[in-house]
Amino acid sequence: MRNHIRAAGLAALLVLGVGVAAAQPPPGSDVPSALALGASIPMAKTAMIGVDGKSLSIAAAAGKKGTLVIFMCHHCPWVKAWQDRIATIGNAAAGQGVGAIAINSNDPGAFPEDDVAGMKEQATQLGLKFPYVVDATSDVARAFGATRTPEAFLFDATGKLVYHGTVDDNAHDASAVSKPWLQDAVAAVAGAKAVPTAETKAFGCGIKFRAKSGT
Amino acid sequence: MLALIQRPGARATMVNVWATWCAPCRAEFPAMLRAAKARRGRGLRLVLVSTDFPEQLAAVRKFLRDQGVRDTAYIETGEPMAFINALEPSWSGAIPATLVYDGHGRQVAFWEGAADSTRFSAAADRALSPNSSVKEASP
Numbered sequence: 001m002r003n004h005i006r007a008a009g010l011a012a013l014l015v016l017g018v019g020v021a022a023a024q025p026p027p028g029s030d031v032p033s034a035l036a037l038g039a040s041i042p043m044a045k046t047a048m049i050g051v052d053g054k055s056l057s058i059a060a061a062a063g064k065k066g067t068l069v070i071f072m073c074h075h076c077p078w079v080k081a082w083q084d085r086i087a088t089i090g091n092a093a094a095g096q097g098v099g100a101i102a103i104n105s106n107d108p109g110a111f112p113e114d115d116v117a118g119m120k121e122q123a124t125q126l127g128l129k130f131p132y133v134v135d136a137t138s139d140v141a142r143a144f145g146a147t148r149t150p151e152a153f154l155f156d157a158t159g160k161l162v163y164h165g166t167v168d169d170n171a172h173d174a175s176a177v178s179k180p181w182l183q184d185a186v187a188a189v190a191g192a193k194a195v196p197t198a199e200t201k202a203f204g205c206g207i208k209f210r211a212k213s214g215t
Numbered sequence: 216m217l218a219l220i221q222r223p224g225a226r227a228t229m230v231n232v233w234a235t236w237c238a239p240c241r242a243e244f245p246a247m248l249r250a251a252k253a254r255r256g257r258g259l260r261l262v263l264v265s266t267d268f269p270e271q272l273a274a275v276r277k278f279l280r281d282q283g284v285r286d287t288a289y290i291e292t293g294e295p296m297a298f299i300n301a302l303e304p305s306w307s308g309a310i311p312a313t314l315v316y317d318g319h320g321r322q323v324a325f326w327e328g329a330a331d332s333t334r335f336s337a338a339a340d341r342a343l344s345p346n347s348s349v350k351e352a353s354p
Binding site: 081110111147172201202204205207208 | 234236237238239266268269291294295296299300306307308309310311327328
């Protein structure tokens with residue numbers, strides 16, 4: 001007997017009227033808490049090595065009007081689906097006064113494609129004009145509460161988190177995007193305006209954290 | 216999707232969200248299937264939801280076939296953020312993700328990331344237990 005695949009769409013989900021408000025992880029959950037809106041940039045002065053071999057911190061990559069921090073990697077299909085858009089947004093951010101930095105926190109022992117060589121290849125292919133650095137302990141991801149790739153955190157001119165989430169509402173088809181959340185958020189920060197949608201979600205690859213120091 | 220969780224005919228439901236290209240998802244699959252199969256007679260229903268893109272449907276079918284899955288499985292086709300928040304507001308969207316419900320549709324366990332047979336079994340047993348309102352404790 002062959003297996004059967006059915007679509008599990010949103011319409012069925014709404015039948016039960018399950019709440020969609022933001023919430024803390026349920027009791028017993030091991031999901032780390034993501035940085036809350038309004039929070040400051042954690043580990044901003046931590047030096048990380050970039051694909052160009054230079055040491056750089058988030059603070060050094062910050063822009064006068066804001067700072068975009070995006071956790072990404074090389075192997076993840078969702079990153080691959082969005083990476084051209086990530087490159088476009090990040091490359092354009094500098095021209096808007098918003099600094100950008102991409103961080104890879106994955107343990108390359110789990111995903112060999114996510115080693116520095118893979119990152120260099122990816123950065124070259126994408127034409128990244130902003131830093132792409134290695135979070136060699138995964139502690140920066142832990143400090144942000146980042147759990148997946150890609151996952152974006154956008155801070156305003158005062159260094160407060162004003163956007164957390166994904167790139168847009170259609171990883172699969174860039175031409176079908178109706179909600180360019182990250183692009184809109186960067187534009188808002190550049191214009192010193194309120195971000196229209198401050199928190200979004202999408203599927204992503206779970207970050208493969210390195211073991212904590214001392215464990 | 217959530218209607219499946221409360222559909223009559225099961226005393227507990229385990230939902231696993233996965234993708235064929237997701238290494239941790241593939242790694243945990245055999246343990247999850249064993250735990251589910253061992254409790255099927257006690258009323259555990261397993262709902263598998265793939266987040267693969269539509270063009271990967273053939274790969275999804277092959278993977279399930281290779282794993283010995285003979286039941287109906289699902290592929291997520293709606294808006295991801297609504298799907299994620301409807302299932303569990305604290306879920307970041309990272310996969311694999313597993314949610315376990317008792318016979319009343321109450322969630323008794325949720326976690327992101329791969330699990331082993333002990334975790335799948337413990338969560339399923341808790342959902343099947345008469346005292347299923349007790350949520351999973353962190354290890």
